[in-house]
Amino acid sequence: MEVWEKVFVKDAEFMESTHGKVGCVICHGGDSQEEDKELSHVGLVIDPSEGNCNTCHKDIAETHDFSLHATLSGFESALEARGGDVSEGSPLATAMENHCQECHTSCGQCHVSRPDEVEGGLVSGHKFRETPSTQYNCVACHGSRIGAEYLGENEGIPADVHWTQGMMLCTECHSQELHGSGEEAESRYQNSNAARCEDCHQDVWTNTEGNPQHEQHLSDLSCQVCHSVAYKNCYGCHVSVDLEGLPCRTSEASVMQFEIGYNPLRSSERPYEYVVLRHVPTCSGTCDYYGESLFPNFNAVSTWKYATPHNIQLHTPQNESCDACHGNIELFLTEEDIRDEEREANKDIIIKELPETVGK
Amino acid sequence: MKKLVMALAVILVLLALAAVGCTNKGLVGPSPEAEQGVVSTCVTCHTDKDILREVASTEVTAKSEATTGEG
Numbered sequence: 001m002e003v004w005e006k007v008f009v010k011d012a013e014f015m016e017s018t019h020g021k022v023g024c025v026i027c028h029g030g031d032s033q034e035e036d037k038e039l040s041h042v043g044l045v046i047d048p049s050e051g052n053c054n055t056c057h058k059d060i061a062e063t064h065d066f067s068l069h070a071t072l073s074g075f076e077s078a079l080e081a082r083g084g085d086v087s088e089g090s091p092l093a094t095a096m097e098n099h100c101q102e103c104h105t106s107c108g109q110c111h112v113s114r115p116d117e118v119e120g121g122l123v124s125g126h127k128f129r130e131t132p133s134t135q136y137n138c139v140a141c142h143g144s145r146i147g148a149e150y151l152g153e154n155e156g157i158p159a160d161v162h163w164t165q166g167m168m169l170c171t172e173c174h175s176q177e178l179h180g181s182g183e184e185a186e187s188r189y190q191n192s193n194a195a196r197c198e199d200c201h202q203d204v205w206t207n208t209e210g211n212p213q214h215e216q217h218l219s220d221l222s223c224q225v226c227h228s229v230a231y232k233n234c235y236g237c238h239v240s241v242d243l244e245g246l247p248c249r250t251s252e253a254s255v256m257q258f259e260i261g262y263n264p265l266r267s268s269e270r271p272y273e274y275v276v277l278r279h280v281p282t283c284s285g286t287c288d289y290y291g292e293s294l295f296p297n298f299n300a301v302s303t304w305k306y307a308t309p310h311n312i313q314l315h316t317p318q319n320e321s322c323d324a325c326h327g328n329i330e331l332f333l334t335e336e337d338i339r340d341e342e343r344e345a346n347k348d349i350i351i352k353e354l355p356e357t358v359g360k
Numbered sequence: 361m362k363k364l365v366m367a368l369a370v371i372l373v374l375l376a377l378a379a380v381g382c383t384n385k386g387l388v389g390p391s392p393e394a395e396q397g398v399v400s401t402c403v404t405c406h407t408d409k410d411i412l413r414e415v416a417s418t419e420v421t422a423k424s425e426a427t428t429g430e431g
Contacts, residue, residue, distance in 0.1 A: 008407075010409070024400060032400040032402045034401060126406075232430075240426075242425070248425075249428075251429030254430050
């Protein structure tokens, strides 16, 4: 977007809306009577967000305070779990400030403009969209893995059936979840409002008649084990600051893989023994620019994570028959798939023994 | 008589409160400028693409060109 376009209130109807009638300065500050551009923008608040929104949307704002979009606590807890010191003034705190904070999402960056991460800009004039745009908001940040999978942008991999058959937007599954649950969470899988397949597909659980695969595996396999296909895995991310003082990062080329492993988040809500796992970009040297050995307990956390790839298909290579999966080493995360330096970190989720073939 | 007047006064106050409600109408109602018919320079400029084009600053990118790979 051009610079002017980002701040162009093109929809005159906005001025007649509830938010439009409030006037600009109540949320954005500045001086609405000053004609000089520089003077009128003194004290300008570009992204007003929570402090203003909670005047009317108190319940949502209070819940959102705990959401991962607001707290980014997933980053901090992951660093701490690896023995990292994230206390104020520490090298990792600086790294987080430089590289993690850009993922913070304000109210406006979902409901009014594009996120800062993609350099902002009003989405529909200044219209407040109750439902964020899949294209301009959700995928703007969650694009390289989830967005590409869902929309079928990975070569040779079909788009998600919910997109090809239903043109379903992100918010049709992910609704209240995006404002959190009102409780502290360190991962999206701890969010009690998280989308679940059974929210729509209850019949799969209540009626398995005529479907021996569901009858056999509903409780021990996550849905994605049978219904997703190869997805993107990232490796070797290194963060630093460039010669101009700007935060930057490098990573290895991503790899399309499909790997079934043991469930690292096994719980009553997610009781499956087997799930699909995705490799996260993190490595032991990710933050080496900021200091040596900043993750003294790197192996405490796996680098292959519980995953829910967004490329769901009814028919997949592994669900063609029992033995398309049973005994098929290509589908399972084994020691040979793990880099030497990461074997200890992933020892609990590597498949030691493949499910035996059944001759069907 | 005095009690009756007091009671009426209380009822009137309660009725007034009920009519106004406990909302933040003062914050979410029309802006003072709009109510007074004063033209906001914010609106004047930000709804006119020609003005915006004319006065737009050159954006200084804060993204490093050293970044490579997928995020």
